[in-house]
Amino acid sequence: MTALTETHRTAAPSARFANLVPATVAWARNAVANTLPPLVALAILVGIWQLLCMGAGASLPAPSKVVTDTWELISNPFFDHGGTDKGLFWHLFASLKRVAVGFSLAAVAGVLLGVLIGQSSLAYRGLDPIFQVLRTVPPLAWLPISLAAFRNADPSAIFVIFITAVWPIILNTAVGIRQIPQDYRNVARVMRLSGPEYFFKIMLPATVPYMFTGLKIGIGLSWLAIVAAEMLIGGVGIGFFIWDAWNSSLMSEIILALVYVGVVGFMLDRLIGFIAGRISGPKARS
Amino acid sequence: MHAYLSLENVGMEFIRGNTKSVVLKDVGLKIDRGEFISIIGHSGCGKSTVLNIVAGLLRCTTGGVLLENREVDSPGPDRAVVFQNHSLLPWLTVYDNVRLGVDKVFGKTKSKAERHEWTLRNLSLVHMDHAIAKYPEEISGGMKQRVGIARALAMEPKVLLMDEPFGALDALTRAHLQDSLMEIQTTLGNTVIMITHDVDEAVLLSDRIVMMTNGPAATIGQVLDVPLKRPRRRLELAEDPTYVHCRGEVLRFLYERHRHVEAA
Numbered sequence A: 001m002t003a004l005t006e007t008h009r010t011a012a013p014s015a016r017f018a019n020l021v022p023a024t025v026a027w028a029r030n031a032v033a034n035t036l037p038p039l040v041a042l043a044i045l046v047g048i049w050q051l052l053c054m055g056a057g058a059s060l061p062a063p064s065k066v067v068t069d070t071w072e073l074i075s076n077p078f079f080d081h082g083g084t085d086k087g088l089f090w091h092l093f094a095s096l097k098r099v100a101v102g103f104s105l106a107a108v109a110g111v112l113l114g115v116l117i118g119q120s121s122l123a124y125r126g127l128d129p130i131f132q133v134l135r136t137v138p139p140l141a142w143l144p145i146s147l148a149a150f151r152n153a154d155p156s157a158i159f160v161i162f163i164t165a166v167w168p169i170i171l172n173t174a175v176g177i178r179q180i181p182q183d184y185r186n187v188a189r190v191m192r193l194s195g196p197e198y199f200f201k202i203m204l205p206a207t208v209p210y211m212f213t214g215l216k217i218g219i220g221l222s223w224l225a226i227v228a229a230e231m232l233i234g235g236v237g238i239g240f241f242i243w244d245a246w247n248s249s250l251m252s253e254i255i256l257a258l259v260y261v262g263v264v265g266f267m268l269d270r271l272i273g274f275i276a277g278r279i280s281g282p283k284a285r286s
Numbered sequence B: 001m002h003a004y005l006s007l008e009n010v011g012m013e014f015i016r017g018n019t020k021s022v023v024l025k026d027v028g029l030k031i032d033r034g035e036f037i038s039i040i041g042h043s044g045c046g047k048s049t050v051l052n053i054v055a056g057l058l059r060c061t062t063g064g065v066l067l068e069n070r071e072v073d074s075p076g077p078d079r080a081v082v083f084q085n086h087s088l089l090p091w092l093t094v095y096d097n098v099r100l101g102v103d104k105v106f107g108k109t110k111s112k113a114e115r116h117e118w119t120l121r122n123l124s125l126v127h128m129d130h131a132i133a134k135y136p137e138e139i140s141g142g143m144k145q146r147v148g149i150a151r152a153l154a155m156e157p158k159v160l161l162m163d164e165p166f167g168a169l170d171a172l173t174r175a176h177l178q179d180s181l182m183e184i185q186t187t188l189g190n191t192v193i194m195i196t197h198d199v200d201e202a203v204l205l206s207d208r209i210v211m212m213t214n215g216p217a218a219t220i221g222q223v224l225d226v227p228l229k230r231p232r233r234r235l236e237l238a239e240d241p242t243y244v245h246c247r248g249e250v251l252r253f254l255y256e257r258h259r260h261v262e263a264a
Ligand SMILES: Nc1ncnc2c1ncn2[C@@H]1O[C@H](COP(=O)(O)OP(=O)(O)OP(=O)(O)O)[C@@H](O)[C@H]1O
Pocket: B014, B015, B016, B021, B023, B041, B042, B043, B044, B045, B046, B047, B048, B049, B050, B215
């Protein structure tokens, strides 16, 4: 008996260790399997681009030239020489700040309006046709109106973000609310849940996946719109940086900025996805 | 003589566009406290409509429902419903699904510890105390239905309403749940209205079986007493003459006198 537990005790750590090794190997293999293909694809694409643009008469710079041309910008994103002569970090930061403000306003307004038209069929009949028309207006078409209304570049840009992002949030939230099964409503009615209880215990959890679909589309559209809007309104911002580079024929800077725009857009999308995952947590594992 | 629960000349019409369909007409029924009633009838005759009217989820167009002499006009936890497809909230655990109703009904009268205790007690009544931290999608259909029953029982309803509670389950699971339900019924003595399609289930569980005629304008065709002693055991009952008689009565009603026209 004692002998048995004794051998057991000595055997345990080595057994655990033996399990640890294959686990680490499996994890590493998994990580390689996920990161290797995109890296290879990227290398091939950059290689093709390099070959195409290497010649003397190429109209676009090759990747190697982009890096040498913009090395100063890449290596020091934080410089600030006053005015619009700032590092790329500051341009991106300014754009992100506008998006953050406009998008937050759109999220709040969008969810509230979505709840309204999802919940009340009268509001739905009244507002849905209007929303359907307004949402097809291209973001930049709002810019002249908002410039006229706000007489100021920054609030105009924020308004454009707002008006771009708000429609998918409204419509997806409304769809989410309208699909809440009648059974869940009946459960709430039998329990006599109050308005706020119904909102937090049933409506919100049932709608969260739909809301986040809207928020994800909204943040993508915001990022598309801000770059375009900043090209027109000027000031500090990644859109203006691109426009400025174009006016000075600095193609390499434009290409660098595009890479940053893409990466930031991707990260914004992932951020919303991450928040959605945290909020719905284990409840929405279906 | 006042019945505990009474349906008085309940009629129901649905109006869609400009077509009016009469679903129920003159449904009258008196139910005593502690009685177990089944409603049986062909599909589409209006059984769920009757149950939803008692629950208060639908308002009848004529007549009314009285529970302890008070008119039923809205849903409430005193008439808890077990839905056919369990209707557990998928974002809440088994425990939290039951606790939601407990908090709502006993929020003012029981302390937090008592509510916790009460939630667990009801889950153990349906033999689900081993899975309180699981989410609905992680448990089987039979288990979900058990939790649905626990959620309804935990609200301590005056009348427990069940709309084909075992309709979606396989025969074995169904038998298990019927046994559990009988066991619970012995301890709690609830007043129950259950809708079913299953003749054996109706005879096994009920004190009275309410048989409905076919729609449109369905009503109660016959009410059958089931004078079987409790506790009832399904194996012994199979050859019991009373059981066989009751079963025959229901079958005759459903398949001779009120044969479903479209079912042929
Ligand atoms: N909201 C409604 N509007 C119009 N007609 C309805 C509505 N609800 C039910 N009905 C009709 O009422 C009749 C009875 O429906 P009900 O659901 O009560 O039948 P049931 O006996 O429960 O059927 P099943 O056994 O299939 O569940 C059906 O013909 C149905 O079409």
